Amino acid sequence: MNGIHDMGGMHGFGPVDRRPDEALFPEAWQGRVCALAGYAMSAGLANIDAFRHAIERMPPDRYLADGYYGRWLHALETLARERLADGLQPESPEGGASVVREVDVEPLFSVGDAVCTWNRHPEGHTRLPGYARNRRGVVADVHPACVYPDTNADGRGESPQHLYTVAFDDAELWGEEAEGGTTVYIDLFEPYLEAMG
Amino acid sequence: MEKGLVESAAVDALVERYEQDVGPLRGAQAVARAWTDPGFRARLLEDGMPAVRELGFGDRMDGHVARLVVKENTDTVHNVVVCTLCSCYPWAVLGLPPAWYKSPAYRSRAVREPRRLLAELGLDLPHEVEVRVWDSSAEVRYMVLPQRPPESDDLDQDELAALVTRDSMIGVERL
Numbered sequence: 059m060n061g062i063h064d065m066g067g068m069h070g071f072g073p074v075d076r077r078p079d080e081a082l083f084p085e086a087w088q089g090r091v092c093a094l095a096g097y098a099m100s101a102g103l104a105n106i107d108a109f110r111h112a113i114e115r116m117p118p119d120r121y122l123a124d125g126y127y128g129r130w131l132h133a134l135e136t137l138a139r140e141r142l143a144d145g146l147q148p149e150s151p152e153g154g155a156s157v158v159r160e161v162d163v164e165p166l167f168s169v170g171d172a173v174c175t176w177n178r179h180p181e182g183h184t185r186l187p188g189y190a191r192n193r194r195g196v197v198a199d200v201h202p203a204c205v206y207p208d209t210n211a212d213g214r215g216e217s218p219q220h221l222y223t224v225a226f227d228d229a230e231l232w233g234e235e236a237e238g239g240t241t242v243y244i245d246l247f248e249p250y251l252e253a254m255g
Numbered sequence: 256m257e258k259g260l261v262e263s264a265a266v267d268a269l270v271e272r273y274e275q276d277v278g279p280l281r282g283a284q285a286v287a288r289a290w291t292d293p294g295f296r297a298r299l300l301e302d303g304m305p306a307v308r309e310l311g312f313g314d315r316m317d318g319h320v321a322r323l324v325v326k327e328n329t330d331t332v333h334n335v336v337v338c339t340l341c342s343c344y345p346w347a348v349l350g351l352p353p354a355w356y357k358s359p360a361y362r363s364r365a366v367r368e369p370r371r372l373l374a375e376l377g378l379d380l381p382h383e384v385e386v387r388v389w390d391s392s393a394e395v396r397y398m399v400l401p402q403r404p405p406e407s408d409d410l411d412q413d414e415l416a417a418l419v420t421r422d423s424m425i426g427v428e429r430l
Contacts, residue, residue, distance in 0.1 A: 066339030066390065067367045071360035073375055076427075080354055082274055092351075093269035106319055106394075110341055126342065126357045157394045158321050185392045187339050189366065204321050204394055221321070221393055237370045240386040245393035 062118035067189040088127040107211035111183035112136045157205040159218035171197045172254035183211035199223035220248040278350030283419035290403045321394040335426030337365035338391040345396035399426040
């Protein structure tokens with residue numbers, strides 16, 4: 059979905075506030091939310107993709123106002139409301155298990171192949187950042203096939219897909235405003251990619 | 256908790272574990288070993304997870320992660336890691352991410368103007384150094400292998416590990 063979470067390239071957030079020696083959990087509730095999320099996921103409340111999607115579905119003003127663990131709390135509440143009403147329905151009894159899957163088909167692409175990302179704007183969860191849609195890149199790495207977040211997030215199943223790292227020249231992404239001499243590498247699932255003729 | 260899925264004492268125990276966690280020390284030990292052992296360095300760059308397991312901390316790898324990929328800085332290449340869509344981070348080697356890594360400012364700018372961002376954080380890279388930004392958009396996790404600092408020839412592995420900062424392994428600092 060084209061949401062507030064998809065932050066790559068946005069303007070207006072100012073300088074990065076890097077403080078030395080900050081506390082891991084400045085407020086006690088933040089640690090509890092962090093731990094609770096881990097337990098809730100391994101108990102089968104949701105898979106990682108559904109959890110991320112629950113964060114993305116927050117109203118954008120709340121996403122920004124609630125902070126990192128505030129967003130986690132919101133997602134846990136959303137998922138509990140949606141999924142615990144009729145009793146828990148674990149999606150994966152192997153909570154926390156690897157997302158790597160064996161697939162029967164060979165990867166379509168190899169290292170060095172020129173590809174273009176698709177120009178799709180799904181309402182659901184996806185891991186193709188908005189700034190890299192309809193952009194040309196080169197396959198830099200081929201990873202083991204993994205669970206496909208786009209379908210796994212909303213109960214349509216794992217439908218594992220091949221996964222690649224794709225290199226994008228910064229001028230392809232940012233045009234005249236590109237700094238130059240920079241390559242951005244993004245991990246992308248095979249359905250997002252088309253071969254360049 | 257009401258459904259009996261999670262005990263509140265277990266939550267508190269896990270919080271305590273996070274707080275006592277050694278955080279980026281595991282990554283620092285891997286880096287120091289790579290600086291002193293070329294065979295290990297090659298294995299770490301080839302496939303991070305099995306190499307890191309050799310150091311005895313494979314048991315706390317985030318279970319769902321597909322791969323750990325380690326990218327080496329050189330005189331002409333500088334690597335920096337971000338997650339623009341959420342805050343994916345190599346927990347297994349660096350612990351929990353710092354607040355700035357999760358901030359909208361870092362997530363939005365690291366892919367669009369990494370040189371300016373790094374300069375603001377005190378790392379002014381010459382133009383001839385290529386910047387490689389790794390946007391962790393799937394379940395592959397990235398860690399940077401920083402360059403060994405000058406004049407560190409006399410140090411042993413533990414002393415070297417003490418020089419390695421968390422931020423150098425994210426790529427917003429050079430040693």
